Amino acid sequence: MPSRLEARALAFGYPGHAPVLDAVDLTLRRGEVCALLGPNGAGKTTLLRLLLGLLRPTKGEILLEGVSLQKLTGKERALRMAYVPQEALPRFPMTVFEAVLLGRKPHMRWGPGKNDLARTGETLARLGLEALAQRPLDALSGGQRQKVTLARALAQDTDWLLLDEPVSNLDLRHQIEVLDLARRVAEKRHLGVLLSLHDVNMAVRFAHTVALLVPSPRGARVEACGEPTMVLTPERMRTVYGIAMQTYHGENGQVPLWFPSPPQP
Incomplete structure (x- = not known):
């Protein structure tokens, strides 16, 4: 192929x-x-x-x-295919972990499973974002938010x-x-x-x-x-x-x- x-x-x-x-x-x-x-x-x-x-x-x-x-x-x-638009992150309150977990949505049936949670954690660790996992999105700098958008796309696998x-x-x-x-x-x-x-x-x-x-x-x-x-x-x-x-x-x-x-x- x-x-x-x-x-x-x-x-x-x-x-x-x-x-x-x-x-x-x-x-x-x-x-x-x-x-x-x-x-x-x-x-x-x-x-x-x-x-x-x-x-x-x-x-x-x-x-x-x-x-x-x-x-x-x-x-x-x-x-x-994963997409990162110019306005990529939601405006409603959520943590960094929750935002990256959204990238797993195409793989879910009813809700996040153990593999989805594990892949989210692995992606955060790979990008050096694990310390920010529970931080609210609106508390991040511009550079941190952009790395989170990439993490969400990468978590989509x-x-x-x-x-x-x-x-x-x-x-x-x-x-x-x-x-x-x-x-x-x-x-x-x-x-x-x-x-x-x-x-x-x-x-x-x-x-x-x-x-x-x-x-x-x-x-x-x-x-x-x-x-x-x-x-x-x-x-x-x-x-x-x-x-x-x-x-x-x-x-x-x-x-x-x-x-x-x-x-x-």
């Missing part, structure tokens, strides 16, 4: 609005992190929701490990993890912790991870591949997808973001950093 999540000639538009996506082709592989890049309004969240089966494409198809996504029930999708701007509103330390965690679980647990980002340099540092989503009047398309150093060129950066960019390679020259080009005199 192929370990891939594929979008083929995918198109989508909301009724009464301009098209959002047009002829999107994208192949994701387990064991890798793919960073979805593009300007605001390019359709990154819409594409994530289509890949999860939360929206139905107007054209094209999505294959999850060789099977059409439309042939899978909601529970079958939830057993294979799926092969695919889709994250919508997982480091927005986090300070630099917590951005690095969250993205490093995403890369480690992809490699060690052979998960396929797709996450949307705004920070190009974070994508270069932590993603195995990047996909550039470029808006157009007919709907956004994937301009290029592949290794970050091959996909991210000055020409493509100008096409995608509308500004001139240049790289700085530093002393070791291994991980380039992108900066806006200085204005011409």
Whole structure:
């Protein structure tokens, strides 16, 4: 069975609005992190929701490990794919343990069993959150809350993890912790991870591949997808973001950093 999540000639538009996506082709592989890049309004969240089966494409198809996504029930999708939206945690009172336990819901019949409780505890321990297990969610910092959302998704025990701007509103330390965690679980647990980002340099540092989503009047398309150093060129950066960019390679020259080009005199 192929370990891939594929979008083929995918198109989508909301009724009464301009098209959002047009002829999107994208192949994701387990064991890798793919960073979805593009300007605001390019359709990154819409594409994530289509890949999860939360929206139905107007054209094209999505294959999850060789099977059409439309042939899978909601529970079958939830057993294979976990989703972390931008607003991921509930607003009503609950503890960290209870929030992570929600990730086990697709596996439950009537309520949490011993295995669900054990998997929740194991996930908290793996992420270093066991000391916070009984703390209320509203007592956590932003970085702690984001780690809890990842813990809930990991407790779901799926092969695919889709994250919508997982480091927005986090300070630099917590951005690095969250993205490093995403890369480690992809490699060690052979998960396929797709996450949307705004920070190009974070994508270069932590993603195995990047996909550039470029808006157009007919709907956004994937301009290029592949290794970050091959996909991210000055020409493509100008096409995608509308500004001139240049790289700085530093002393070791291994991980380039992108900066806006200085204005011409």
